[in-house]
Amino acid sequence: MCGIAGAWSPVPHDSADELHALGRRMGETIAHRGPDDAGTWIEPQAGLVLSHQRLSILDLSPEGHQPMVSTNGRWVIAFNGEIYNHRELRSELSALGHAFRGHSDTEVLLAAIAQWGVQAALERGNGMLALAAWDRQEQVLWLARDRVGKKPLYYGWASDGTFLFGSELSALRAYPGLRPQVNPDALALLLRLDYIPAPYSILQGIYKLPAGALLRLDAAAVGAADADHPVTYWWNARERQEAAIAQGFDGDEEAALHALDGLLRDAVALRMEADVPLGAFLSGGTDSSLVTAIMQAQSSRPVRSFSIGFDNVVHDESAHAAAVARHLCTDHTELHADGRAALDLVPLMARMFDEPFADSSQLPTALLCQLARQHVTVALSGDGGDELFFGYGRYARALNNNARLERLPRRWLARMAGDPGERARLGGLAALRAELASGDLQGIARGRVSRWRQPEKVVLGAKRVLTAYDDPTAMPRTGTAADALMALDFACYLPEDILTKVDRASMAVALEARAPLLDWRVVEFAWSLPMSMKQQGGTLKYLPKRLLARYLPESLVQRPKSGFGAPVGDWLRGPLRDWAEAQLDERRLREEGHLDPVRIRAIWQEFQAGQRKWHTHLWGVLMFQAWRETL
Incomplete structure (x- = not known):
């Protein structure tokens, strides 16, 4: 886990020292992401600099230093993330004649790119990543993000035409030719959703590379400075979901339970590999309990587990987490915050998150990461289970309301529906009128995730731009209405809120967070399941709860879902x-x-x-x- 940054000028750079200094300056802004080592690589005749900040997880020796050059000298990579199946790829590449100096996954990824090319190497990998790969022979720069958007990557052009990229906005802002201006459309998105989804960022002319995306730039594209940039997808979530739904799961409930257990055991085992101390976030909910239970089942000693509680009972799950920890016999650490610790963090949130972010669970998440980092360098989480296995109560409410709307007479709808504006957030008749005015399932979903319903009226100069909750092409063309609701969250809420929150909070303290439920094999398996295995008899996340019952007593499995806020x-x-x-x-x-x-x-x-x-x-x-x- 690391931080990357870089710049590519449309003209050759006369001073190697200045180019090195730029790389160091960009890297220093994200040193918290990788405090163990720093590296800069330049190619002055191309005007290119790559910068890397390293958090050492695999191969703590200098052999893992980045940016890293391939054995044949053609490729240079700055890589943030983990390739969990690197051992399997290493064996395959060794059989093809590749030799390795160390045992880092970065070296394996670089050899895979040299052997198969960028896209094919990504498709063979199983991991989380953001990378910049420079092809010295073709003079082409490749940027890529992992399938589900675990690791961030910003990019854009400075006023002098220089192309910039980095793990966080601060790296780009370190370039003296960048004159940041607030993007009012992105600010409106922040007020609506609590976050700014890709491809937008809070700064004009700076973008986020979407999850599963690939950007190829040659010298002509860099010289065009903010021209249309052709983003392609090496893994398209909607297409993969449609294919999984079409294929379906060929088996009964017991077969599905067995398959899920096997997939999760392997996904967890892959993510337990580290040359540094390892632990787990344990809230006591279904997903974190399942991940922790499977970790403990595959560990020869007690797993380190961590939870946080507040003095506000509504937001406190610590007692349940402790009960789960006692049953699993983990080495459990709990921080009970009286609110003062979270309050002290509020003024620090802007710098920690680097871009405006307003999900209030950022506060307990930051405290949890700080607690865990005192003991471990890697922590596994249960992120992704709600979006894959129908875990939110709002899904069921949206489906029920959509069914009611379809049965109501159009004349009655026309009379009752209306636009109550921001007061729809307050409940009562205003909320009902807004729901009636939604028009369709996508509109209902958008209303249920919106804070400000009409943020463009309060942000000066803003216009409405499309997100997954507005764009009809984001809806899967196959499957049920429930599949569609989960698909919208998987495309937007999961990567842009949940994973962004965990990335910024964990990397602020140099902690690597890994999410086994978001292994792409688990994701596509979940998409293939019928709804009866996700919701049954009013039980949400039905199949994961059945699996959890193999590890915990029913009293610790069946409990209402709680929020993780402040x-x-x-x-x-x-x-x-x-x-x-x-x-x-x-x-x-x-x-x-x-x-x-x-x-x-x-x-x-x-x-x-x-x-x-x-x-x-x-x-x-x-x-x-x-x-x-x-x-």
């Missing part, structure tokens, strides 16, 4: 009130020119007067305001 509403009326008031000062908002101060102040005053649900609207605004101070 009591933001209480804080904004209490200890964070003065901080929020300063961020939302009307004069400041007017001078900065990004947000409508009248609308923002009206919601802030309503919230302070007792309208509790406005805190979800306000948190996004506050996270943007705090981030803006970093510019």
Whole structure:
């Protein structure tokens, strides 16, 4: 796990020292992602510099140093991530005549690229990654991200035409020719979703490479400076889901249970390989409990497990996590936060997340990562289970409401449906009218994940841009309505919220987080299952819970799903009130020119007067305001 960055000028660079200095400067901004080693590689005649910050996980020796040059000298790679099946690939490549100096997965990936090319090497790999691969022979730069979007990668052009890329925006901002301007369309997305989905970023002219995507750039493309950039997909989630649904699962429930157990055991075992201490995040929910249980079943000593609890009972799962840990006999560590620790983190969120991010579970996630990093360097998580196995209650509610809408007379719908604007968030008749006005299942899904329903009315100069929740082409063309709901979250919410949150919080403290449920084989297996194996008799995540019952008693398996958030509403009326008031000062908002101060102040005053649900609207605004101070 590491951080990468680089720059490619459209003209040769006269000074090798200056190019080296640029690479070091870009790398230093993301040194928290890889504090163990730093490397810079340049090719002055091409105007190219690659930078790498290393968190040593496999092969702690200098043989794992990056950027790394292939044995034949043609390829140079800066790689962030892990290739879990590197042993299998190493054996195959050795049989083809490749020799290896060390035992890092980076060296295996580089040999695979030299042997088969970038796309074919990615398709053979099983892992999480963001990479930059430079083909010295063809003078072509390749950028790629893993299948589901575990590792981030930003890219764009500076005003002088230089192409920039990096694991975080801060690396790009280190380039002196970049003049960052806020993208109002992206700011509107932040207020709607709590995050900014790919391909957008908060800065004009800077993009995120989408999950499963590949970008090929030659000298002409770099010289075109922000021209149309042809992103292709080496793994397309919608197409793979459609294929899995069409193929289906050929077996009964017991066969599916056996298959899931085997896949997860292998996925977990692959992710337990490390030359550094290893542990697990354990919330006590189905997914983290299942991952921890399978880890413990394959470990000769107690697994290190970690959980966090709050003094606010609504947000505290620590007692259940402790009960699971006792049954599994893990070496469990729990942090019980009184709220002060999370409050102390609030001013640090903008720099930790590098780009505005407003899912309030960022706070307990950051605390959990800090706790785990005191003991381990790698932690396995249960991320992905909800989006694959029908784990959210909002899925069932959306399907029920969609069925009701289809049965209602059109004349009644026309009379009752309406646009209550932001008050749809407050529940009651306003929420019902908004649901009736949704029009279809995709509209219902969009409404249920939206904070601000009409953020373009509060962000000055913003226009609405499409996300998976708006774009009809994001919906799978096969399968059920339930499959469609999960597909939308897999395309947007999972990579852009859940995985972004874990990446930033873990890498801020140089902790590597691995997610066995997002092994591509588990993903495609889940897509092949009928809905009866995901929801049955009102039980969500039916098959994973049946599997978990092999490891835990039913009393620890069957329990209501809890959220993993923070009591933001209480804080904004209490200890964070003065901080929020300063961020939302009307004069400041007017001078900065990004947000409508009248609308923002009206919601802030309503919230302070007792309208509790406005805190979800306000948190996004506050996270943007705090981030803006970093510019």
